[in-house]
Amino acid sequence: MAEVGVEQERAPCAGCGLLAAGGVEGCQRLFDDESARAYRDPRFAARRRMIVDTYCLQHPDRYCVSAISLAAHLTGLGIAIERREQEDRLNAAVQRWLSGRPRLDKPALPTGRGSMTIADLRGATDVADHDRVAAHWAEEVWAAYQGLHRIARDWVRVATEPVGSRP
Secondary structure (H helix, E strand, O other), rough: OEEEEEOOEEOOOOOOOOEEEOOHHHHHHHHEEEHHHHHHHHHHOOOHHHHHHHHHHHHHHOOOOOOOOOHHHHHHHHHHOHHHHHHHHHHHHHHHHOOOOOOOOOOOOOOOOOOOOHHHHHHOOOHHHHHHHHHHHHHHHHHOOHHHHHHHHHHHHHOOOOOOHOO
């Protein structure tokens, strides 16, 4: 588990376990810093959606409160890993489907969400390393959600079915 920050008392982040100054808030600051880096330098933004989904799935108490928000992040990460060549089209279809506020049951979430954290990504200083670390982190979190892969794939399937054939 990586350690970040020294000025505040370090505490584990409740979402990902990162030992950071300020705990959850310190972890969130690292994510905000990563977001700022992507805006400052577009070379670090190539997999922005995947990075956001990965972080959110590691912090579901904040970002996956509803079944709809879980569906958005879980399908987004699954699409990024399993169907990257169709990522834009599939994410757009899921977004349209979720905008209709479908009735979804929220499944139980895994307690373990991978050992890599946003701190690993923040440690990447060049674009190639950043891309490699982001992909590895995403794959690790996706693997942690293995019990929900079928549900994520079903949600993508429903989102891409013609409107008249949806349940």
